[in-house]
Structure formats: structure tokens, C-alpha cells
Amino acid sequence: MGVETYPDRLRAAGLRVTASRLAVLQVLTEARDHPRVDQVIDRVRGAGVAISTQAAYDVCEALRRAALAQRIEIAGGPARYEARVGDNHHHLVCRGCGTVVDVDCATGAAPCLTPSDLQGFAIDESEVTHWGLCPACQPEPREATA
Secondary structure (H helix, E strand, C coil): CCCCCHHHHHHHCCCCCCHHHHHHHHHHHHCCCCCEHHHHHHHHHHCCCCCCHHHHHHHHHHHHHCCCCEEECCCCCCCEEECCCCCCEEEEEECCCCCEEEEECCCCCCCCCCCCCCCCCCCCCCCCEEEECCCCCCCCCCCCCC
């Protein structure tokens, strides 16, 4: 984040500084687990800031529209949010526990993939989600018996 404060980031994005916006932005910036809105609410309330469910959704979306947050929609699950924006990264998702982890793009530039037939589209972004099992969910290797 550098020397820029949370209020500075909100103001620079054209958003009014409110307690709920500050708290949600801080939660998303400090989170490494791509929290669902219910987790954002728990963390904001845990920090002593009152926030309703609707306000939490509204703030997350306001931050997304202002390019201060990104909504991640993993197939089969609720939307998650993160404050890592403005770069070209993707996600690893564990089929066992649902953990979501950032992974930098292998090519470094967007879009990472280009369809074989663009059909007239001007592609500027590709979403890549890698699915598998995180280390904690992988089965223990079986020892060979002699």
C-alpha cells in the first residue's frame, strides 16, 4: 500500500470516506483468503465497526466499481472479493476445502489466452482458474509394503 492511507485510496477513487468503506477496504487489503461477503462482515464487526449485510454487499460492489477491489466468481460458490487489482493474476482453487490462492500469470501480460476464433471481439482479459487439491487436502502418499 505504500504511504497512501485507506482514506486516501477511497478519495482518489472518488468515494466518500465512511467507517464501513474504510473497514471493508482494510479487511480486503489484509486478507489472503479471498473472503466471501459473510466473512467480510464478520471481520468488520470483529474490528468493532457496525455493518449490515446489505451495506457490506453495497460497499464491496462500490469498491469493485472504483477499481479498489475485484470480485472473484468461482464456479459453484459464492462471490469472493480481494483488493489485489490492476495486475494480471489468476487463482488456484482447492476442490477439497475451497481455499483460493493467487497465482501470477505465466505470460505476465493480459490476455493470457487468446481464443482460436475471436469472432470480432477485442479481447482484453482472460480469467484462468486452476482447480486441484491444496497440500492439506492431498491424500498422504502410501508407503510401499515389502
